[in-house]
Structures are given as structure tokens and as C-alpha cells.
Amino acid sequence: MSVGPFGTALVVVLATGIAVLATRWLPRADGPPPTAPERIPFLGGGVPEVHAWSRFHIRYYAMALLFLAFDMEMVFMYPWAVVFAAEGAIALMEMLMFITILLLGILYAWREGALSWAS
């Protein structure tokens, strides 16, 4: 039975995922249920005072925002790649301008130090 390539891909994903879950759950775990100390997260001998889940500060937030804009750019580039050869030099020029404009954005981000964050 043919379900088309996308249907097949979906079946493959589900089958792989189920196989992985089965491999995770199947091995014998014939030990006793874990005690409280056995469940303490590893800190090299220390005991955590608080939950690790917290307002985790990502220092690369500016880069993350930059990524959002760049991600949009990809949407334009895929269809462009398909028709590029047919459209010819015009398409190349358009893309060059598009790319240059975006590189300006990276340049600005770099100059502003948005890509590095520590200390």
C-alpha cells in the first residue's frame, strides 16, 4: 500500500520513535524502587538546596532575536533556489542585494557585541 513519500516518512518517524521508547523501557530494571538519596541530582557530592528549574538566564538573548529575523530569510531563499537558474542573472543580483542587506544586520549585531555575552 502506498501512502506517498510524506506518509511513509511519517510512518518511519513513528516507528523509529516507538522503537526508541521500547528500548528505553524494555531493559530489566529489577532493582528496588529508588530511595530519596538515589534521586538527588548529581552535584559532585553536594546536595542541591533548590530546584534546578528556575528563571534561567540565557545570555544569548540578543543572538536569539537575531536568529528569528534570519530564520525568516530562509523562507525566501528556498523558492529562490528552485527558480534561480530559470530567472538568471536578475535572480542573482536580487539575492546579492538581499544577502548584503542581511549581512549589514550581522555586522551591526557584531559591532554591538550582541554575539558575545560572558563576563
Place this chain on the structure above:
Amino acid sequence: MGLLTSAASRAEVPVFPVVGAGGREAAEALWLLPGVRMVDTPRAAAVLVVIGRLTRALLQPVLLVHDQMPGPRATLWWPVDGRPADDGTDGDEGLLAALPDVVTTTAGDAAGLRAVFADLLAGRRPWGPPALADIESPRWRGVGPYGHGGEGMMGGVPYGRPFAEMAQDPDGLMLDQLPLQIGPLFPALPPGLVLHLGLQGDVIRGVTLGDNPYRSWPGDPPVGPLDSVPFLDARTSPTTVAALEVARARHHLRWLARTLRLHGLDARGRRIAALAGGLSATDRPAVEALARRLGRDRGLAGATAGVGVADQATLEPLGIELAGGPVARAAGVAIDARTDDPAYAGLDFEPVVHHGGDARARLRQRVAEAAQALALAERAGDAVRSPGPPVEGPRGPLAPGRTMPSSSLIHLLPTLLDGQEWGDAVTTVASLDLDLEEAAVDQSATAWPQTPTGTSTASTRTP
């Protein structure tokens, strides 16, 4: 025994090492044992190997790490220093007895270790019962409006732990900061190092040093710090210059091997550790070639450049600047006790100096010193150094009544680590080459910046 079990019992044994007093050298040997793999977390380990003597301060962390091994699990004790398992004078056996079913084998005995592991998988050894009592602290079950210990939005102790509290952040925000105690058994830090720190995201805020777990070891240091032994001996008895210099090169190469492992280069580290193990003055060309290769290694340079800068201004308040040692020399301070040592007079000795004082400079400094040491050993022939002047140890000068290098260097940590990303902090600590046992030898190290140790020598003697 099923096929699966049979296959499993032939796997490389995942071992989590616990370095007790005097155990650092044997821990290094463990890394090189065939059929054994040192793992980064007890969750991956099947065998806990306690090397050397447990101290009271190490006991609780060891018990916890034991319980964090998933099981089936076994515990081995490797005595070092040729002492009997039970010398009947102190609490070693008492401390070890807190761990379930400890097997004692000879240090470095791969066959014994594998036998215990095979027995464990075949079911001939018990599964490894937990060492700590199954007590949840604090009580949370049935507490609060939802019965999980929490209350309101951020209140209570949901599932046994409170929420982190907020602290000012350099980006101008108020964000959560996790108060953590890392160590003394954190594999990426030197054995025994305990850091109390706040972690905001992946950045460290505020570091204080915890108690040195090796300090509670009773009596005079019976073992002495790893690798420093020939240097300590040289303070009081005549030694050949060649032996001292080969020991120095070996020390630096072992440090290099451990550091490479931390940077994700386990295999390259093993090669260097193996070279260090059988080192002699004739290995000079190999070490010089190594120094050249590492000097060209862009990846390693990128991982260490600009990390943990300890320049002269940072070193000065701690007196390290005037004391010398590789850390100071990597910051451009050309001080070396060998300069004024008559034993080195005819050897054309000039201290090696690097600039910048970052982790990269310290790495290059040590590798260059290792190559230089072997060259000196070659030139020195049978020359004997007589005791008297301070000995230039691998971490700095050693002289009776003088602060041990590690006990000064360790006080750099609070300054250097504050504000660092966690990975950079690990790089920085590694680049200082700290030995907590060496720091413990020093009586002046009693002045820890933190609360004093609760355990006195007397209380440690009673199990």
C-alpha cells in the same frame, strides 16, 4: 547466564573514582587501565573505586555518590602507600564500613576490578544496597494545599525543595540564582575541591571555597601530595638534579593529560599520560615535539585563550607574584628558585616566561617547562643538589616553613571564577593545577575564608 549478561560482563567497566588522601597517583593509573573506563557521572558507573584513605569530610559525599550509581553497583577500595587495610589506629575501616559490601583489592589491579564487575552482573554479588537511609528531607508529601509541599505561586517546598531566589544580574535584571555546593567529588574539578557558588544561568556569581576534605586526615601528612614527593624530599636530603627535573616534567605532562581530557580529548590525554608514566631524560625530543604541536593547536588555544586571566595585579595581593611558580611565570614574572640554586649554576638555566596570564599562557608555560626540565636533566648528568635553598616545585617554591603553592593559588579562585561561564570556570580551575592535599599539608591553610572546619583531628580519630 544469558547471552546479554555474558556480553555485558565483558564490556569496559564504567568506574567512578573517589580520590581519597594519597590516591591521586593511583587514580591516574586507573584512567590508563585496559578494560576500564572512567565516567563523568555516577549515573553511568557500575563500580565505585575509593582510592586511598577516606576522610570524614569525604564520607557523606561518597555515600551520596554511591547511591547515585543506578545499580547494579559495587564498591572497591584501593589502599595506597602499602599500608594494611586495617592498621587498627584510626577510623578508616569505620568510615569504609558505611559503604555496603566494600571489596579491597590492590591499587591498579585491573583483573580484580573486572572480576568484581563480572560477579556483579552474573548475580554472584549483591546488587548493591543503598548506603544512605531512605529519608526525604524536608517532609513534603501531604503538605500544602496540593499535597506536594508547595503553596501559592513560588512558595513552600514542592517535592522537597524550595524555589531559587532572585539576585541582581549584570544585565540589569533580577533573575534566579541557584545556590550550589559543587564537589568534593566533581570529576571536572581537582579531587577534593569544594566550591560554594551561585549559578545564574550558566554564569557563576560569588564563589567561596568549601572546607578542604583532606585536612581532617589525622596526624602529619603520611603520604604527601602526589608528584611533589621528590621535591618535598629535596628540601631536606640530597637529590640528583636529573631526578628532580624528570619528576617536574612528569608532573607537568600528567597535568597536561588531565587537562586535555577536560577539553574533550580523552585519547590524546591518555597518550600523554602514558608518556609521562615512563618518562626519562631521553624523551626530550618527544616532549619538545609535543610542545611545538600544542603551540600550533588552534583548537586548544581557542578553548583557553583569554580564560581565567591571572595577571600580576591579580597575583600580587596573594603573594604569588613574588613566590614564582608556573602560574606567576605565565603572567610574565621571571622568578624561579632554580635561578639562585647552586646546583643549577653550570646548567645555563633561564626561567621560561609567558605573557598574558590566561589559561593558554599557563598551558604553554607548563609544556615549555616540561621540555626545559628534560633538557636540564640531560645536561645535569649525575649532579647532586644539596638541601638548603628553596626547591622549585612543579607548582612553586617549596621550603620548610613556607606556604605550599596550592594553598596560595587556591585563593585565586573566588576572584577568577566570579562572572565566568561554567565551562570557562572549569578551564580556569584546571589551569591552576591545584592539589587539595598539598594545600592541606600546609598549616597556614587553616585560615580558610569560610567557616572553619567542624572536624578537629581528635574527632576524626574516633570512628
Place this chain on the structure above:
Amino acid sequence: MSRPELAGVAMWILGGSSVVAAWRVFRTDSMVRAAYWLLASFVAVGMVMVLLQARFLGLVLVLMMAGEMTIMAAFMVMFMMNPAGLNPMSMVHQHTTAKVAGVVAFAGLAFVGVAADFPDRPVDAASEPTAELGEELLGDSMLIFETAGVTLLATMIGAIAIAGKRGRFGNAQEGSAPPPVDPDAPAGPDARPSPMHGGHGGMHH
């Protein structure tokens, strides 16, 4: 079951999944789970689009939303209290407004769905929607591409100017402040506190 029938069944399953996942967004306590339930909903919608032959748009939706939802999760965790939902809480606020808005939106969309006269024009089996989209974008003029480029550049600069450490008036860590009207006066209210204590300056951004 024939291919069209199968496609119909898949359509219902995916459509249902997207609605259920979207509903779960508001029924979980954890910010991370909320973000990824939303992603699951988007993925289901993307697959519906693939079924409708809008293959490129469907895939690109997944491609983008995976990154976007992760960033959203990271930002939500950074700023929200109790981000993992360790203490139970409600993700739903302003119940009356939400109900009214929901009913109105549903009614509007349902009306369009029922009342609109959809063209009955099966997609040509040989069509290349991605290529057609490309031709549409490139077209006769550069307008679409360059407008998009400039818009994205503005987005980038705007985002960095707002979020970046170094604002127009100096480093946020050093308490950046606009220059005074009188050029001779010292800059800022208390001219650049030290980095250790000047964190408050950044709060104003």
C-alpha cells in the same frame, strides 16, 4: 482504503491533533511544555498543509516554529515565575474576555468556512508549488525581495538596539543614560556607577 480516503482520514487526525495540542497549551503548568504543545499544534497544521499540496509552506512552518518555539520557551522560562509549574497554576487569565473573544473568533471563522464559495479546482498533479512561489516572489520586480530584506534588517537592528547590552547611550552594565541637554553638564543622573552596582541602570531598558 484508497489514497484520497487515506488522505481524508489523515486530515481529520492531524486537524484534531492540532486542536488538542493547542488546547493542552493552556492546560499545562510548565512553560516549556506549553511552548512545545504549541509547536506540536503547528507541526500538525504543517502536515495538514503538506496534505493540501502546500508542501513547502507546511515544511517551512515546522522548520521555523521549531526554532521559534524553543526561543519562546527559553524567554518564558527566563522571565516567568515558577517556569516549570512546580506549583500548580492557571495559564488562563481574563476568563470573560477570553470566552467572548473565543466565541466571536470561532463564529467568524466558522461563518467564513460555511458561507464562502470555495473554488472546486483540484491541484494539478504536476504542479510545482515551490517553483511557482519562487516565480511569484522574484517576479518582474525586485520589490518583494528587497522589501523583505529591508524589513528584516530593521527587525534585526531594532531587536539588538532594544535587547543589546550596549545601547545608544553606552553600556547598559555601566548605567547608560542619555546625554544631558546642556552639553557641558556631566552625563546622566549620577554619571556611570561602577559595573558592580550599576546594574539598576539596565532595568530601564
Place this chain on the structure above:
Amino acid sequence: MATDADRDVDGIDEDAVSWSDPLPAVLLVGAVLVAGAYATSVLDTAAAHLVAGRRLRLGELVLGPWREAALLAHMRRSTTERPDVQTWALAPALLAGMAAVAVATVPLAPGVAVADVADGIVLFGAAMALVMVGVYLHGWSSNSVFPLVGGYRFVALALSYEMPLALVLIAAALPAESLSVGAIVESQQGLWNVVRQPLGLPLFLVAGMGLASWGPLGMSDGTDLAGGTSAESSGGARLVWALARRFVLVAVAVTGAAVFLGGWHGPVLAGGLWMALKTLVLLAVLVGVGHRVARIRLERFVVVAWAVLIPLALIDVFVSGALVL
């Protein structure tokens, strides 16, 4: 609403065994992933012993990975105090599933493709974007500090490598005038992309190493974090995570072999063999680099990715485009 148009675009012979039927497809992709993961482990052991200068016994090399898997299957799956159990279990499944999609888009031999769709590299990109979700969830779920930091490191890593990854694939699509991986392979008849677009493969491998958080880009599961996202995983959970990461590496190598090394093109040998050989070569390169190059600082990589890799990838796109005209 018929999906007849979904038929394979590169004119697969309809009479041959249809690898795009569900059962053969699952078996084929599963075999590629498992064989690839095994090959990765063997290569890794070999490289580690070579670099360390240690003697290696053949039995250890061949059986080592199975023994380790058997050992992990024997060990208990530990847990933490209050983990997110469901997402913890789902993370490796997601990673493995996405690796499977990536392999499915690639023609493994002439006419042997599971889902060589017209928008193949977009499907690949979407799958690889979901890898980020998998790793982040794996770090987040255990409610433990070091896995958490590892998960967040991966997000920064992924946001940085994703653009170069997508761009070099777009560049490879230019001569093919199609986004289908099959068409890209076809377009390399005579001249492989690795020659035609010399920037493509190195950039792709860097990004691919990030995808699998492998070697110098393995900061999410690094030694400095006591194992990072897998610091709290044991037993079966550790096994599937190790597998899933290798699956991703295999997906990278398979895709790289198809897109840059001419896929099944090659003299004398059968197409499938060429594909296997090229995949192994790329795996060996990835594994070898992992043992030679130190782990990069995350912050440094982010700067390098945005300031060097993305501009290079854009140049790659532009030059490849100019060459097509």
C-alpha cells in the same frame, strides 16, 4: 485532496521494489541507522586507540559497542527528584525520529529512496530544527543543574549552526534547480559538489557536528558538565540517548555523502556501495576530528558562526549561483 502528486520526483522505476512503502521503508531506514551507529562506535573506538597509541584487540573493536549496549540494558534507569518524566522519555525518541526522516529523504542507491520528496532539503531542515527541541528537552527534563546548562548550551549552538546548515544545502540545490535530494544527487553526475562548491562540505560538517553535539561541538554533553544533558541518564535511558546522538551523526553523514560527495555516483561499484563507502568516510572524518580538536568555548563558536560561517555560507550560495549561470 488526492496526494497523487506526491509521487517521487526523480522518476523512480515503478516496477522495482518500492522502498517508499511503509514496511520496507521502516526496515531500510532502521537498518541504515543501526548499521551507521554501530560503524560510528567502531570508528570511534579505533580512532581513540589510534590517537592514544594503545593496542587494540579485534574482538574489543567489533564487539565493544554491543557489550556496552548490553551493559546499559542491564543497569537500572535512575530518576531524579521531580523530573518531567514524559518529555525525558520523548527527547531521544524525537531525536532518533528526526534522524530517520533525514535518512529517508536521501536516495541510498539509484531508485532506492524512502521519501525523496520535491522539498527534500526543507524536510531535512525541518527535521534538524526539531533536533534542537529534542536536546533542549533532554537537558530540561531531569530538573538537575548540569543537564539544564547543557540543554541551554545546545540552544545557543543550534541557533548558530542552523543558518550555515540551511545555506550550504540551498547552494547545493542551485545547480540541481530543485530542493529534492535525489535531484541534487543527479546534478552531480560528472562533477561532485565537493569540488564544485568547495566551501559547502566543510561548513556542512561543522554544522553537522553541532547537530549531533559531537567532538569539538559537544558542549551540551561535555566532560566539564559531568556529561551535560545525559548527566542524570542511566541504563536504558542512557543507551537510547547515546544511540539517538549517533543516529543524528549518521543522518548528517548520509546527507553529506549524497549532497556533496555525489551520492551513489561512482565507477565500477554498485551505487549503494558507493553511498555506504562515502558515508563511512564522512563518519570517519567526523569521529577523527572529535578526537583531535578540543571542545570549543560556546561563546567563541557563536561569534565564529555568525561572523565567519554565515558569511562564508552566503558566499558559497552566491558563488554557486554565479557558477550555475
